Structure formats: structure tokens, C-alpha cells
Amino acid sequence: MKIQHLVLKEIIHRKLNFSLSVFATLIATASLIGSIVLLRVHDIKTQSILQEKEAKLQERMDILKDDMRKAMLILGFNVVILPKDQNLADWYSDDYSAKDMPEAYVDRLANSDILSIRHLLPSLQQKIEWPERRRKIILVGTRGEVPNLHQTPQKPMVQPVPFGSITLGYELHRSMDIRVNDTVKLMGKMFTVNKCYDERGNQDDITAWINLKEAQELLGKEGRISAILALECLCTGNSLPIIRKEIAAILPDTQVIERESRALARAEARTKVAQEAAMTLEKEKLARETIRHEMERMASILIPVILLACALWIAFMGFINVRSRREEIGILRAVGVSARDIFMLFTWKHLSIGILGGFLGLVLGTILPFMSSGPDQVIQIGVVGSLIFWLGLGALSMIGASFLSIVAGWIPAMIASRQDPAEVLRGE
Amino acid sequence: MIIQLKNVTRSFSGPKGKVIALNDVSLYLSSGEMLAINGPSGCGKSTLLMTAAGMLKPDQGDVLFGEDDHPYNLPPDRRSRLRAGLIGFVFQQFHLIPYLTVRENIIIPSLSILDKVLDRRAQELIQQFGLHDRADHVPSQLSTGERQRTALARALFNRPKIIMADEPTGNLDDENADIVLKHLGRYVSEGGSVLLVTHNAGAAYYATRILKMRDGRLLQ
Numbered sequence: 001m002k003i004q005h006l007v008l009k010e011i012i013h014r015k016l017n018f019s020l021s022v023f024a025t026l027i028a029t030a031s032l033i034g035s036i037v038l039l040r041v042h043d044i045k046t047q048s049i050l051q052e053k054e055a056k057l058q059e060r061m062d063i064l065k066d067d068m069r070k071a072m073l074i075l076g077f078n079v080v081i082l083p084k085d086q087n088l089a090d091w092y093s094d095d096y097s098a099k100d101m102p103e104a105y106v107d108r109l110a111n112s113d114i115l116s117i118r119h120l121l122p123s124l125q126q127k128i129e130w131p132e133r134r135r136k137i138i139l140v141g142t143r144g145e146v147p148n149l150h151q152t153p154q155k156p157m158v159q160p161v162p163f164g165s166i167t168l169g170y171e172l173h174r175s176m177d178i179r180v181n182d183t184v185k186l187m188g189k190m191f192t193v194n195k196c197y198d199e200r201g202n203q204d205d206i207t208a209w210i211n212l213k214e215a216q217e218l219l220g221k222e223g224r225i226s227a228i229l230a231l232e233c234l235c236t237g238n239s240l241p242i243i244r245k246e247i248a249a250i251l252p253d254t255q256v257i258e259r260e261s262r263a264l265a266r267a268e269a270r271t272k273v274a275q276e277a278a279m280t281l282e283k284e285k286l287a288r289e290t291i292r293h294e295m296e297r298m299a300s301i302l303i304p305v306i307l308l309a310c311a312l313w314i315a316f317m318g319f320i321n322v323r324s325r326r327e328e329i330g331i332l333r334a335v336g337v338s339a340r341d342i343f344m345l346f347t348w349k350h351l352s353i354g355i356l357g358g359f360l361g362l363v364l365g366t367i368l369p370f371m372s373s374g375p376d377q378v379i380q381i382g383v384v385g386s387l388i389f390w391l392g393l394g395a396l397s398m399i400g401a402s403f404l405s406i407v408a409g410w411i412p413a414m415i416a417s418r419q420d421p422a423e424v425l426r427g428e
Numbered sequence: 429m430i431i432q433l434k435n436v437t438r439s440f441s442g443p444k445g446k447v448i449a450l451n452d453v454s455l456y457l458s459s460g461e462m463l464a465i466n467g468p469s470g471c472g473k474s475t476l477l478m479t480a481a482g483m484l485k486p487d488q489g490d491v492l493f494g495e496d497d498h499p500y501n502l503p504p505d506r507r508s509r510l511r512a513g514l515i516g517f518v519f520q521q522f523h524l525i526p527y528l529t530v531r532e533n534i535i536i537p538s539l540s541i542l543d544k545v546l547d548r549r550a551q552e553l554i555q556q557f558g559l560h561d562r563a564d565h566v567p568s569q570l571s572t573g574e575r576q577r578t579a580l581a582r583a584l585f586n587r588p589k590i591i592m593a594d595e596p597t598g599n600l601d602d603e604n605a606d607i608v609l610k611h612l613g614r615y616v617s618e619g620g621s622v623l624l625v626t627h628n629a630g631a632a633y634y635a636t637r638i639l640k641m642r643d644g645r646l647l648q
Contacts, residue, residue: 336512
């Protein structure tokens with residue numbers, strides 16, 4: 001007679017004990033497999049949500065880009081008027097003018113009948129060492145926008161820095177831990193910080209802006225400026241040469257360069273939109289990752305508890321089984337069945353519990369998360385899950401459940417195999 | 429001599445202190461002999477049977493299988509194997525496995541051995557004990573006599589040299605008791621040995637020797 005035959009007969013005879021042990025194995029396996037499948041379903045859902053959002057964002061971005069392109073078409077461009085002797089190579093590399101010119105130039109331009117130039121911003125710039133802080137900075141004095149007398153008054157694009165105030169670039173206020181309303185000393189003069197700019201990634205980050213008059217005093221350049229910025233110049237087509245000609249007629253010892261092209265502005269706008277889209281996607285991804293981490297954390301706490309409880313239950317059922325089979329074990333030992341065979345008898349039974357519980361747990365642990373994900377996603381998830389994943393899951397459930405059941409039943413099996421037949425039969 | 433007990437003493441601790449179940453007992457069992465041991469309940473007959481069968485180690489004294497096999501000097505699994513080849517057991521309570529059929533109960537000593545010869549041996553015993561109509565029934569579907577015949581067939585399955593029977597007729601009516609004793613008598617006549625613990629007066633008819641036991645001692 002084969003041991004497996006005896007195991008099968010005993011299982012049929014004591015169905016309740018077997019069923020309760022299988023149930024515990026089923027719960028343990030279903031919990032483990034269920035949590036893995038849930039995470040898998042979550043990952044696939046995340047992928048699907050992100051793809052959907054990405055497509056929608058792309059669509060919105062395309063619309064936005066088109067709108068921007070149209071808006072840019074009617075925008076003007078910016079020019080900088082520099083002293084004629086300013087080396088352009090130096091200007092391009094330093095992004096400020098080291099030479100200067102009379103401040104009166106800006107008034108002359110404002111009072112002229114030139115129509116293509118708007119929003120005039122005179123400034124005095126110089127790279128200095130901030131003596132009190134021992135830092136190299138670019139000091140910019142600005143008086144805000146000079147109104148053009150021949151044009152309809154417009155809302156100024158840039159506000160002047162008030163007297164006694166200073167505006168600081170990102171790197172300056174960050175590195176020196178300066179905040180708005182702090183008082184700082186610059187070249188012996190006290191200033192109140194009125195603005196701290198965000199990071200711009202250019203020389204603005206190491207620039208301090210003060211009122212033009214104060215800058216002229218501090219730098220000893222009264223009545224002098226180093227550049228005039230003209231924003232949103234009205235032009236059509238390639239009109240820079242025309243503007244240059246007009247300005248040269250009014251301010252002969254100056255030169256005019258284009259500061260930022262429309263293409264650049266458009267590219268910047270595009271980049272901004274793309275960055276916004278990426279950030280939105282990143283936020284969604286982060287939110288989904290947070291949910292996943294929460295699920296993982298819960299599973300890492302719950303699953304071991306469930307596994308332990310189920311193992312204890314299986315062991316308890318094993319003890320009951322051994323106890324109810326005392327007479328049987330005694331007679332088997334008396335007729336010469338070895339302790340090893342008795343141990344194998346119980347181990348085979350626990351292996352059967354593990355295989356059946358593992359299979360049922362695999363089915364339940366797979367079906368439940370699928371059902372919770374809604375019927376429309378079931379097929380999608382089922383198709384997306386790779387064959388290796390499902391094979392691995394199958395192997396894990398069968399091997400894991402068998403291992404759990406055998407380990408839980410080890411001590412009862414040992415007790416059974418060590419029972420003294422004489423004790424048992426005498427007791428009976 | 430097939431089994432010898434030399435000055436065997438065995439005690440148990442009970443609720444009222446130490447109980448001496450066997451007190452300096454010596455006996456032997458020869459081939460082709462049916463030794464019947466009579467005595468009141470609790471006099472130590474079953475303990476004597478277990479000790480002689482190599483299942484209950486004596487506190488003192490010696491047990492020998494054959495001339496020089498000391499079963500209690502062997503590791504448990506080797507002792508099990510030795511016992512399985514040498515001794516068959518019959519109990520008052522039958523001790524059949526409830527979920528196995530008659531055929532499977534008879535064949536159970538061959539657990540984990542697959543052999544066609546064993547099937548033939550089981551069939552032979554089923555025929556011998558008149559159980560052919562009941563071969564595929566489980567114990568709960570059998571009469572007490574059929575159960576004891578099944579137990580006897582199981583005891584003979586490995587062709588043991590000795591049958592140790594503990595009150596084999598205790599739960600049977602006279603007719604079935606006689607059938608069981610006849611089978612044991614036939615086994616002895618074929619060269620087997622039987623150590624029989626019984627109250628049954630009819631056993632005297634089949635026994636070659638009868639010993640009386642009282643308070644853990646054998647009375648001559």
C-alpha cells in the first residue's frame with residue numbers, strides 16, 4: 001500500500017480537519033498573491049492613467065503652442081541701446097555695459113517723434129565688489145520707464161526701484177540669507193530690501209538693483225547711464241535696420257542690438273508649457289507612487305501577520321489530527337510501520353493541504369483584485385501581465401503554500417512519529 | 429525458545445504512587461506453542477504482553493527474541509522492523525483503521541511497499557477468514573466477529589512467528605470467540621507460536637500451556 005493512498009483515504013474520512021487547514025492555507029496564499037496582484041494592477045493602472053494624461057496634455061500643449069505662436073506674431077521685440085564705444089563681444093559675454101553715456105539720451109529719445117520705440121528703460125550697470133559682504137555683484141541703477149511723449153500713455157512695463165530700496169537676485173539673497181524688509185549696507189549706504197527674485201539662471205541672480213540716482217552717486221557717475229532698454233518695439237518683418245537708422249539719427253554715438261528674438265521668446269514659452277506639463281505628469285506619478293508605497297507598507301505589515309496566524313492554525317489542526325489518530329498511529333507502529341513512515345504520512349498530508357490551498361489561494365488572490373479593478377480593465381490587465389509574471393505567481397503560490405503547510409505541520413508530524421505504540425495501545 | 433523473559437520488573441507511577449505491574453516475571457515461549465495467561469483485570473497481563481513484544485522496556489530484567497536478540501538494545505526503528513517480521517498483534521478492541529476497507533486493513537503492515545505478491549497474500553487471508561464478501565467494506569460496516577477476523581488476518585499478513593493476542597475474544601460472542609480461537613489453534617498447528625492473554629475458559633482447550641497471573645507475578 002502506498003502512503004499517498006492512506007493519506008487520501010484519511011483526508012476523505014476527516015474532511016473537516018482537512019478543509020479547515022486548506023482554508024487557512026488558502027487565506028495565507030490569497031493574501032500574499034492578492035497583494036502582489038493588487039500592486040501589479042496598480043502599476044498597470046498607473047501606466048494607463050499616465051499614458052492617458054500624457055496624451056491629453058500633449059493635445060492641450062499643442063493647442064497652447066498654437067495660441068502662443070499666434071500671440072507672438074503680434075508682439076514686438078526688444079532692443080538695447082549701448083554707447084558706441086562699448087565692445088559688443090564684452091557685452092555679450094558679460095551681459096552688461098562697462099561704458100557709459102549721458103542720461104539725457106533717454107530723454108532725447110523719449111521726446112523725439114520716433115514711433116517704433118516704446119517702453120524706454122535707462123540703466124547704469126557696473127560690476128563691483130560689495131565691500132560690506134566681500135562679494136562680486138553687478139550693481140544696476142534704474143529709474144524705471146521713461147514715458148514717450150509722442151505716444152499714447154501706456155501702463156509702464158517695469159516699475160522703478162524706490163529711493164533707499166534694493167532688489168536682490170536669487171543667488172545674493174539666498175547665499176546671504178537676506179529677506180524682504182531686511183536692511184543691508186552697500187558701499188556705506190543703508191538700503192531696505194524691497195524684493196527678492198526667484199532663480200533665473202543668468203546674471204540677474206548675482207545682480208542688485210537700486211534707484212538710478214543712488215547708483216550714479218555710489219559709482220561716481222552722476223548723469224551717466226550705460227544702456228537704454230527698449231521693450232516691445234513695434235515693427236513688422238525685418239525692421240531692425242530701420243530702427244537702427246532712426247535711433248542713429250537721434251543718438252549718433254550709440255549702437256543698437258536686438259536683445260531677445262521672438263523665436264527665443266516662443267521657445268521659452270514652449271519650454272515653459274512643456275515644463276508645466278512634465279510637472280503635472282510628475283505630480284500624478286508621485287501621487288500614484290505614494291499610494292503604491294502605502295499599499296506596500298500595509299502589505300508588509302499585514303501579510304506576515306496573516307501568514308503567522310494561518311501557520312498557527314494549520315499547526316493547531318495538525319495537533320488535533322495527531323490526537324484523533326493516536327490509536328491509528330499506535331497500531332501502525334505496532335505492526336512495524338517505521339517512525340519515518342509515520343512522519344511521512346503527516347508530511348504528505350500537509351503537502352496535499354499546501355498544494356490544494358495554494359491553488360485555491362492563487363485563484364482567489366488573482367480574481368479578487370481583478371474584480372475590484374472593474375470589468376473594463378480586467379481584460380487589459382490580464383493581457384498586459386506577462387507570462388513570466390503569471391508563471392512566477394503560480395510557482396510562488398504552490399511552493400510557498402506547500403512550504404508553509406509542511407513547516408506548520410512539522411511539529412505535529414514529529415510528535416506523531418515519536419508516539420510510543422505501547423503507551424497508546426495500553427491507554428486504549 | 430522463541431521469546432524469553434528473565435526476571436522482568438516493570439512499574440508505573442499512578443495517582444496513588446508507584447504501581448508494580450510486573451514483579452520479577454520469567455517465562456518462555458517455544459515454537460509451536462500456545463501459551464495462555466489467565467488472571468483478573470489489572471494483574472499485569474497486558475503489560476506482560478507489551479514487554480514481551482518489545483514495545484515496553486522493562487525496568488529490570490531481560491527480554492530475548494530467539495537465543496540472543498535483545499530488542500531493547502536496538503534503536504526504535506530497527507526494533508520496529510524486527511517486531512514487524514517476528515510478531516503479529518491481536519487486540520480486544522480490534523484497532524482497525526476506520527477509513528480503510530478490510531483488504532486495506534489487512535495489507536497495512538506493508539505500508540510503503542508495493543508488491544503484487546502482497547496483494548495475493550491479502551486475498552489469501554481474506555479467503556481463509558471468510559471475509560471475501562466484506563473485502564471492500566470499512567470496519568463500521570462489519571460485525572464484531574468480522575472485525576476480529578480482519579484484525580487476525582492483519583496480524584498474520586507478514587507471516588510472523590508469534591501472535592500476541594490481548595483478550596482477542598473479550599468482545600466476541602461464544603461462536604465468534606470459538607472461530608478466533610480455532611484460527612489461532614490452526615496457526616499453532618502450522619508451527620506458529622501464540623502468547624494469549626485471556627479470560628476465556630475455552631482457550632484452555634487450544635492452549636498447550638496455561639499460566640496464572642496475580643498482582644504482577646506469575647503463579648505456577
